[in-house]
Amino acid sequence: MNWQALELTLRLSCVTAAILIVLALPTAYWVAYSRRPWKFLVQALASLPLVMPPTVLGFYVLVAFGSSSPLGRLWQRWTGHTLAFTFAGLVVGSVLYSFPFAVQPLVNSFLAIDPKLIDASRVLGASRLSTFFRVILPLSASGLATAIALTFAHTFGEFGVVLMVGGDIPGVTRTISIDVFDQVQAGNYAAANVTSLVLLAVSFLVLAAIYAWNRRAWPRAPWA
Amino acid sequence: MKARRGTRKLFRKILHARFGAVGAALALAVALAVPSPARASGxxxxxxxxxxxxxxxxxxxxxxxxxxxxxxxxxxxxxxxxxxxxxxxxxxxxxxxxxxxxxxxxxxxxxxxxxxxxxxxGRLVVYVPRDSSLDFAERGLAALADPSVRKIAIANPRFAPYGQAAVAALRHANLYAELEPRLVLGEDVSQTTEFVVSGNAQAALTALSLMFAPATRAAGRYWLVPQSDYPPxxxxxxxxxxxxxxxxxxxxxxxxxxxxxxxxxxxxxxxxxxxxx
Incomplete structure (x- = not known):
């Protein structure tokens, strides 16, 4: 059992989920409440990673941050190395890949809030920011919990993007899914089996813990 | 609560309205899932x-x-x-x-x-970007130790034959221990080569047979690793x-x-x- 790969994958999932929540909150707020006529374009853009194959995403990350692109050269001058084959590269790929999984539950939650409550908060003199943190966010706890659980789970099981940009470096980019892939390709079915079972158990335990912890956030089914 | 009942009604409405579409999608899925007739001979x-x-x-x-x-x-x-x-x-x-x-x-x-x-x-080559200044004719594989080479792509030696040959060649040149931290692994020789073409690795140990594709040729140059450095x-x-x-x-x-x-x-x-x- 490759514990190093498991630790790496857990770290990647936590970092990705944390970054995505920070990015998704303002995005979801804008998508939920903006009245711009071109809002549908932003919605389509934000949902693109749902439709795009992870290989395409990985390919774009490779090309966009390769040394032949201006962005890649800028990154290299800044950090001294290319983004591919690094943990940061995996984080960038994962954030892009799981973006809709963070935004969509939050948008749904925000839209489910009775607008009267928001109006009341504003009429009573609270700023937009304070309304967001004291009215909208507390009422969106279930959406927030779903967004965290989904991005975490989605990153944990991610394969295609990592295969494209990772370079399979032990302890840096060899995630658990890549490790299983390697073991199967090498014909080590017994090892692949053990790793897969541990992966299955850990995934279930982590998800069960997240859902148990947020149990109170779901007092009822969302449609009831 | 009024709002809740309203949503439930809406949900049911959607369910009914969509049933036609769902049925059609289901039929299509079944049609596509039925195995196609045996493939044509030849x-x-x-x-x-x-x-x-x-x-x-x-x-x-x-x-x-x-x-x-x-x-x-x-x-x-x-x-x-x-x-x-x-x-x-x-x-x-x-x-x-x-x-x-x-x-x-x-x-x-x-x-x-x-x-x-x-x-x-098959033959093993070192493949580098066209503008690379590494001189393999002069220094052989040791040129890879140059600090400008931050990442060296090889095929995964756990299952790819060219990856095993690459490791053997690096060991033969007494470079493996020094260069191991810079190695990145491709799933096969194609991906290994692609890491150099896309500008993410500064060198790759890959197959000579891939050096004839137009894209590979345009992006870089190669040097043949002596055949005695690795098992055939x-x-x-x-x-x-x-x-x-x-x-x-x-x-x-x-x-x-x-x-x-x-x-x-x-x-x-x-x-x-x-x-x-």
Whole structure:
């Protein structure tokens, strides 16, 4: 059992989920409440990673941050190395890949809030920011919990993007899914089996813990 | 609560309105899932190691013109294709980038007895971007130790023959311990080469046979690693036991051993020794 790969994958999932929540909150707020006529374009853009194959995403990350692109050269001058084959590269790929999984539950939650409550908060003199943190966010706890659980789970099981940009470096980019892939390709079915079972158990335990912890956030089914 | 009842009503409405669409989608799914009729005769499916990409495309084009047969090509790492064949992949011929994987399948009785042929030997090259200043002619593999080389791509030695050859060559040059932290692993030689083409690695140890593709040629240059630095990368082919096109598969094997077939392999960077078991 490759514990190093498991630790790496857990770290990647936590970092990705944390970054995505920070990015998704303002995005979801804008998508939920903006009245711009071109809002549908932003919605389509934000949902693109749902439709795009992870290989395409990985390919774009490779090309966009390769040394032949201006962005890649800028990154290299800044950090001294290319983004591919690094943990940061995996984080960038994962954030892009799981973006809709963070935004969509939050948008749904925000839209489910009775607008009267928001109006009341504003009429009573609270700023937009304070309304967001004291009215909208507390009422969106279930959406927030779903967004965290989904991005975490989605990153944990991610394969295609990592295969494209990772370079399979032990302890840096060899995630658990890549490790299983390697073991199967090498014909080590017994090892692949053990790793897969541990992966299955850990995934279930982590998800069960997240859902148990947020149990109170779901007092009822969302449609009831 | 009013709001809740309203949503429930809406939900039910959506359910009813969408039922027609759902039914249609279901019917379509069923129609697509029903297996298509048995494939037309004269169709060959070849599974091949990624290093054979250009050479097999050229061979297949000739073979199709001569016989009128249709050939499909599936490329991957020898390890992955072996696993697929072990699990019943519908391939007729298996081109491995080494003998070991083909022999493994032979031992498992998954290939036609006696069909295993070693027909060519692959060569290892160092591939660098066109503007790279590394001088391999002068310094050999030791040029890779230059600090400007931050990442060196090799195929995954856990299952890719060229990756194993790359590790052997680096060990032979006493560079492995020093360069190991800079290694990144490609799934097969194609991905390994691509890491240099996209500008993410500064060098790759990969297959000579991939150096003939226009994109690879345009993006970089290569240097042949001396053949004595690593065990020969013998290419083996065999007919898959489950194949339903064994006659056509045999015909393709005969074709690659003709003068014309061997010339194509040489043209794409393989050596074709006379002696074979």
């Amino acid at each position: 169709q060959l499916t070849i599974a091949a190691a990624a290093d054979l990409d250009s050479a097999l495309h050229a061979l297949i084009a000739r073979f199709e013109r001569q016989t009128g047969a249709e050939v499909r090509l599936v490329l991957g790492s020898s390890g992955n294709l072996t696993v697929q064949i072990e699990h019943g992949a519908p391939y007729d011929l298996f081109f491995s980038a080494d003998v070991a994987h083909a022999v493994k399948l032979e031992r498992e009785n998954l290939i036609v007895p006696g069909s295993l042929v070693r027909y060519a030997v 990368i013998e290419q083996a082919v065999a007919i898959v036991g489950r194949s339903r096109e064994k006659t056509l598969a045999r015909k393709f094997l005969d074709f690659i051993e003709t003068k014309e077939g061997r010339a194509i392999f040489r043209q794409y960077g393989f050596a074709t020794p006379e002696k074979r078991p």
